[in-house]
Each structure stands twice: as C-alpha cells, then as structure tokens.
Amino acid sequence: MTKLYLTVTAVLGLTIFSSSLAVAQTSPFFALNAASVVKPLIKWATSPKIDESPIHFCGEMVPIHDPAITGRWTRTLHQQASWANDLNVLKRRASVVFPIIEPILQQYRIPSDFKFLPLLESAVTNHAVSRKGAAGFWQLMPQTAQSLGLSVSRRRDDRFNLLKATHAACRYINELHDQLGSWMLVATAYNAGPNYIQKLARQYPDRHPMALPYRAAETKAYLFQTVAIKELLTRPQIYRAELGGALATLSNDVSVLSTERAAILASFDMDEATFAKVAAKVDESEAEPVFVADSTTNVVLIVEDQDKATETVIIDDEPEKNEKTVATSVAPAAVLPSNRLLTRSMSEGNLTEGKLCIFQVVQPITINGRNFSVGDMIQAHIEIVDAGSGRVFLRTDQLTTAQTRETIPLRLVATEQPRQPGVAKPSRLEGWQLSWEAL
Numbered sequence: 001m002t003k004l005y006l007t008v009t010a011v012l013g014l015t016i017f018s019s020s021l022a023v024a025q026t027s028p029f030f031a032l033n034a035a036s037v038v039k040p041l042i043k044w045a046t047s048p049k050i051d052e053s054p055i056h057f058c059g060e061m062v063p064i065h066d067p068a069i070t071g072r073w074t075r076t077l078h079q080q081a082s083w084a085n086d087l088n089v090l091k092r093r094a095s096v097v098f099p100i101i102e103p104i105l106q107q108y109r110i111p112s113d114f115k116f117l118p119l120l121e122s123a124v125t126n127h128a129v130s131r132k133g134a135a136g137f138w139q140l141m142p143q144t145a146q147s148l149g150l151s152v153s154r155r156r157d158d159r160f161n162l163l164k165a166t167h168a169a170c171r172y173i174n175e176l177h178d179q180l181g182s183w184m185l186v187a188t189a190y191n192a193g194p195n196y197i198q199k200l201a202r203q204y205p206d207r208h209p210m211a212l213p214y215r216a217a218e219t220k221a222y223l224f225q226t227v228a229i230k231e232l233l234t235r236p237q238i239y240r241a242e243l244g245g246a247l248a249t250l251s252n253d254v255s256v257l258s259t260e261r262a263a264i265l266a267s268f269d270m271d272e273a274t275f276a277k278v279a280a281k282v283d284e285s286e287a288e289p290v291f292v293a294d295s296t297t298n299v300v301l302i303v304e305d306q307d308k309a310t311e312t313v314i315i316d317d318e319p320e321k322n323e324k325t326v327a328t329s330v331a332p333a334a335v336l337p338s339n340r341l342l343t344r345s346m347s348e349g350n351l352t353e354g355k356l357c358i359f360q361v362v363q364p365i366t367i368n369g370r371n372f373s374v375g376d377m378i379q380a381h382i383e384i385v386d387a388g389s390g391r392v393f394l395r396t397d398q399l400t401t402a403q404t405r406e407t408i409p410l411r412l413v414a415t416e417q418p419r420q421p422g423v424a425k426p427s428r429l430e431g432w433q434l435s436w437e438a439l
Contacts, residue, residue, distance in 0.1 A: 053238050057227050058111035058183035068211035076224040077242055080232060084246030091233055093124035095254040096264040097137070101166045108170035111183055116230045117190060120222070126160055126268045127375055129362040133344045133431040135159045137268070138169040142431040148172055152430070154346040154358045162268045184209040187226060192219040341365055341372055341412060345432035351392060351425065355382045359434060361402075367412075368438055375402030378410065378436075391422040396436060412436035 055062040064073045080087070098115055105114055121139040122128040129135045133142055136159035142152045148168035150158035158164040176186040176194050180201065188209055189197040200212045214220045236243055236250040243250060256264070343359035361376040377400045384393040394414040400407050413421045414434045421439065426432045 053235070055227065055231060057187070057223070057230065058113045060182065060184050062210065062227055063208060066208065066211065069208065072220070072224055073210075073228075076221065076228045077231070077239070080225065080228040081239060081242035081244075081246070084232070084243055084250060087229070087232055088246075088249050090119050090124055090229070091250065092254055092256055092260070093264055094119060094233075095256055096261055097124055097162075097268065100162060100268075104163075104166045104170060108174055110170055110173055113183075113230060114173060114187070116226055116233075117187060119229050120226050126162060129344065129360065129374060133362075133433060136165045137162055138165045140165060140168065140172075144172065153348055157346070160269070162270070182209060184223060188212075188214075188219060188223050191222040192216060339367055339437050340415070340418075341367060341436040343378060343434050343436065345429055345434070346377070348428075348430040351382060351385055351429055353382055353385050356380075356397075357382065357394070357429065370408075372399070373402055376400065377402070380414070385425065386422075390425045392425045393422050394434070412438055 055064060062073075063069060094115075101115055101118075102112060105112060118124060118137050118139075122137050124137070126137045127135075128139065130139060134140060135142075135157065138159070140148075140150070140159045142159075145152050145159050145165075145168060148171055150164055150168050152159060158168075173186060173190070176189050177183065179194050180186055180189060180198055182201075185197055185201055192214065197212075200214070201209070204212055210223050232239060232243070232250065236247055240247055341361065342363040342365075344362050345357060346360050347355075347357040349355075357380050359378045359380055361372050361374055361378065364374055365372050378396050379398050379400075380394050380396045382392060382394050384391075386392070392414070396410045396412045398407055399410040413436065414423050415421055415437050416423050416435070418437065419439060423434060
C-alpha cells in the first residue's frame with residue numbers, strides 16, 4: 001500500500017506567506033449522456049451510522065470500518081495528524097482564501113467539501129507548478145484550462161487568476177459529476193482522469209470509491225488524504241488521540257494578523273480592495289497574474305511499502321495519469337538530479353530554428369552556485385530542428401528571476417540524457433517539459 005502526505009515547511013513571520021487540482025483528464029470535454037452516468041453509491045451512500053461520529057465527504061459516507069478501507073484510513077489519519085503544525089499553516093492560509101472560493105462553489109451547486117481539494121493540490125498557494133505543467137491554486141493542466149475557456153500563454157496564464165481558475169475548475173467538476181454520478185468518484189477523477197475512474201466503477205459497482213483497485217499510488221491515497229485533511233481541520237476534537245498536544249492549536253479559531261492577511265492575498269495577486277470587490281461580486285476577471293516563486297511549500301509523494309514500510313519518492317507510475325502529478329514547489333532531493341534544471345514551456349506555436357521560447361522553472365535547484373526558484377523565467381532559442389532524427393537542440397540566453405525581476409545571462413543546453421545535448425521533438429510547444437544542464 002502506498003500513501004500520499006502533504007507537508008508545509010513553515011518559516012516564522014511574514015515570509016511564510018510569500019507567494020508560492022492539477023486536473024488529470026484524457027480529453028478536455030467528455031460525452032455526457034444518461035447511459036454513461038455511473039451510480040455506484042446506492043448501497044454505500046445510505047449506509048447506517050458506522051460509529052458515533054460518522055465521516056462524510058460531500059454527503060457520501062466514508063465506511064472506515066470496512067476492512068478494505070480501515071487500514072489505509074488509520075495510517076493516513078495518523079500520518080496527517082503528525083504534521084499538525086503544517087495543517088495549522090494550511091488552515092491560516094485557507095481562512096483567507098476560502099471566503100473567495102466558497103461562494104463560487106455554491107454558485108455552481110458544488111458541495112463545499114471540494115474546497116479541501118486545493119489544500120492537497122497546491123497547499124493553498126497560487127503559483128505552484130507541477131512536474132507535468134499543472135499550475136495554479138486548482139492545478140489545472142494547460143489543455144484542460146484552455147478547453148474551459150482560460151488563456152494559457154507566455155503573456156497571460158489565467159490559471160494563476162484565482163477567480164477565473166475557480167470558475168473553470170467548477171465547470172470541470174460539474175462535468176465530471178454528470179459523467180460519474182458520485183462526488184467521491186469526481187474527486188478521484190480530478191486526480192486520475194474520468195475515463196479510467198468510470199471504467200473501474202463499472203467493473204466494481206458494489207465497491208466504495210475508496211476501495212476501488214486503483215493501480216497508481218497517488219490515486220489510491222488521494223481521497224483518503226483529502227478526507228483526512230478535512231476531518232482534522234474541521235473536527236479536530238474527535239481526533240484527540242491522534243493530535244495529542246496539537247489539538248488546542250487546530251481547535252482554536254483562526255486569527256490572522258493584517259500583515260499576514262495582506263501577504264496571503266498578495267500571493268494571489270490580490271489586495272484588500274480587490275478582495276472587497278470580490279466579496280461584493282464585482283467581476284475582476286481581467287486581473288493579470290504575476291509569476292511569483294514560493295519556497296515555503298512541499299507537496300511530497302511518499303511510498304510506504306506495505307510489507308517493509310520503507311519510503312521512496314515516486315513519479316508517474318500510471319499510464320492513465322500521464323497528465324497529472326501533485327503540485328510541487330520544492331522538490332525532494334531524490335526527484336531531480338543535482339545538475340539538471342526542470343522547466344515547462346510558456347510559449348506556443350510552431351517549432352522553428354531561431355525561435356525564441358520562454359520556459360518557467362518548476363523545480364528549485366542550485367547549479368554551479370546559481371539558485372533557481374519556481375517561477376523564474378528562462379529565455380531560450382531553438383538552434384537546430386533535425387527532421388531526420390526528430391531531435392531538437394536548444395540553448396538558454398538569460399534568466400529573469402521571479403522575485404526581483406533581475407535579468408542574468410544564462411548558458412545551459414536542453415538534454416534528455418546527462419551530457420547529451422538534444423531532445424525529442426514534441427508534438428506541441430505549449431507546456432513542453434524540458435531539463436537543462438551546463439556542459
């Protein structure tokens with residue numbers, strides 16, 4: 001068995017709030033019809049109370065005494081509770097952001113519990129970027145965002161606009177519900193893709209969504225982790241044994257200082273005036289995002305071997321998940337070699353020799369003493385497009401830092417294998433993932 005847990009590295013003072021659901025899908029829109037709707041929740045959604053404090057997600061029962069669920073739920077709950085200090089940081093951030101997104105969820109008639117997905121997706125930050133290119137508070141993939149009407153380009157990326165992205169995520173969530181018929185299945189499909197989830201639900205109609213035989217480690221853990229975060233943040237008193245001395249902290253009402261609140265809003269490219277307009281339902285849809293790095297957040301994927309209880313980092317172990325990964329703004333050391341820089345393309349159009357492309361750094365790293373942060377922008381030129389071999393050769397020209405906007409000369413080449421310049425030609429420039437190294 002595997003499990004996913006979320007950690008938040010807190011820094012005392014205002015700097016903790018410096019600006020830091022990737023959506024996974026197999027196609028931007030889906031054929032929605034009565035024949036395709038799966039309703040596997042008839043048996044388990046109306047189950048009797050399983051204890052004195054039944055657990056629900058979006059009104060659907062979590063049968064924690066089901067043998068297929070008990071073990072993973074217990075481990076997930078205890079692990080998440082052990083990170084209570086980090087949960088408190090999430091709670092403080094969420095106390096500022098939730099009032100912005102809750103009315104939008106209500107507008108689309110989406111259960112309020114879906115506000116907890118971004119706590120797992122992006123750690124309540126707006127500038128987290130996944131290894132696969134999912135970005136923003138809701139971790140939308142580029143193609144999904146575009147299919148939902150958002151602009152995704154070097155000049156403007158609406159995924160970093162909290163209001164636009166929330167409306168787009170809500171439209172997507174409702175489409176998933178039309179297809180799957182269960183909010184729990186929708187939450188899982190947000191991670192793993194609806195076609196795969198629908199297929200499993202049809203094969204195992206009597207199984208609870210949390211007990212379906214998902215192959216991917218991340219998918220197995222996703223719903224458990226989301227429910228655990230919700231429970232510990234909203235009903236900490238029930239989990240006295242798990243939380244121990246941290247119970248009081250999570251039980252107290254959140255009181256955010258004005259300076260902290262301003263910093264959190266700033267991380268979402270908002271200020272108090274903008275927030276007031278949002279609260280008054282004034283359309284701020286033209287607000288432009290600003291790329292800001294946030295090094296205060298880790299979203300770490302941990303694998304716990306069922307027999308040996310060892311921990312390793314995994315990346316993309318599932319074919320149907322090749323469009324989704326958990327958002328990270330600080331990478332575990334095992335994920336990325338120490339001399340390779342990982343980026344995603346912010347440019348679009350054709351690949352032509354001499355073309356200037358813009359890439360965004362998606363993993364922090366230090367190369368030859370130079371620090372790269374999430375959100376840094378890199379200019380690079382396509383030097384050669386070799387039609388015969390299908391290889392493309394690129395070199396970087398300069399780096400623009402996200403925090404200071406300083407421009408620095410930079411000389412790196414794109415590689416797939418260490419010390420071997422050149423990469424396979426992609427099907428599209430937009431969202432292209434590249435790694436770079438100094439030769």
